[in-house]
Amino acid sequence: MTEVVERKATNVHWHDGEVNRGDRAAMLGHKGVTLWFTGLSGSGKSTVAVAVEKALTARGVLSYRLDGDNIRLGINSNLGFSAEDRQENIRRVGEISKLFADTGVVVLSSFISPYAEDRAMVRKVHEEADLPFMEVFIDCSLEAAEERDPKGLYKKARAGEIRGFTGIDDPYEAPESPELHLRTDQMNLEEEVEAVIKSLQERGIIV
Numbered sequence: 001m002t003e004v005v006e007r008k009a010t011n012v013h014w015h016d017g018e019v020n021r022g023d024r025a026a027m028l029g030h031k032g033v034t035l036w037f038t039g040l041s042g043s044g045k046s047t048v049a050v051a052v053e054k055a056l057t058a059r060g061v062l063s064y065r066l067d068g069d070n071i072r073l074g075i076n077s078n079l080g081f082s083a084e085d086r087q088e089n090i091r092r093v094g095e096i097s098k099l100f101a102d103t104g105v106v107v108l109s110s111f112i113s114p115y116a117e118d119r120a121m122v123r124k125v126h127e128e129a130d131l132p133f134m135e136v137f138i139d140c141s142l143e144a145a146e147e148r149d150p151k152g153l154y155k156k157a158r159a160g161e162i163r164g165f166t167g168i169d170d171p172y173e174a175p176e177s178p179e180l181h182l183r184t185d186q187m188n189l190e191e192e193v194e195a196v197i198k199s200l201q202e203r204g205i206i207v
């Protein structure tokens with residue numbers, strides 16, 4: 001696996017507080033977790049995350065969405081779509097997700113995250129911090145995603161106006177053992193939300 005970037009800072013030390021993760025979970029009434037939605041552009045990552053956020057909020061569960069497009073307009077605006085930039089994009093949002101999950105939030109991170117190695121890095125970062133991490137494969141055939149083409153990007157990619165577009169001329173490595181596998185070209189949104197909520201309950205993250 002590619003090493004996480006080398007730390008440049010020296011003489012830095014972790015500083016513990018007096019309020020811990022358990023205190024925050026007791027205050028909120030649920031645990032923190034990162035739900036990592038991965039899939040092709042147009043597979044439904046954002047649609048599912050938005051619907052799950054709404055359902056969790058209605059249950060009094062604090063959640064927060066981190067979305068590829070939004071993050072790339074802000075903190076990651078200096079990154080493009082080369083393999084190297086995608087890796088740095090995922091590394092940063094993986095670390096951000098970890099911080100949010102540590103606060104007790106149910107984090108809904110939606111990124112194409114096409115490379116298995118980068119997703120494994122995010123999983124490892126969570127495991128090392130003893131935080132729950134669930135990879136959610138938002139699965140949809142390329143044909144169906146291209147048919148949907150909600151932003152007209154596949155059309156542009158086919159016309160050669162976008163280079164290195166995932167699924168067209170850049171790879172997508174499907175997860176081999178995701179915690180949750182949602183076929184958005186075979187299920188409806190309600191079923192998908194239900195599956196996510198059930199999975200969070202089964203893992204004892206929410207009641």
Ligand SMILES: Nc1ncnc2c1ncn2[C@@H]1O[C@H](COP(=O)(O)OS(=O)(=O)O)[C@@H](OP(=O)(O)O)[C@H]1O
Nearest residue numbers: 041042068081086089111112113114163164165166
């Ligand atoms: N070349 C190329 N390949 C894939 N996607 C592209 C590209 N150029 C722009 N876009 C738009 O960027 C969104 C994906 O950003 P991500 O941060 O999720 O990508 S990645 O995880 O770093 O691969 C993606 O959003 P979604 O369609 O919501 O997935 C696109 O809107």
Ligand SMILES: Nc1ncnc2c1ncn2[C@@H]1O[C@H](COP(=O)(O)OP(=O)(O)O)[C@@H](O)[C@H]1O
Nearest residue numbers: 041042043044045046047148150184187188189
């Ligand atoms: N079962 C489904 N689950 C999620 N999205 C669906 C489903 N069926 C159709 N769609 C549509 O597919 C599109 C997915 O777009 P989006 O959520 O932006 O995908 P992504 O974030 O993966 O790029 C939306 O237009 C959505 O309405």
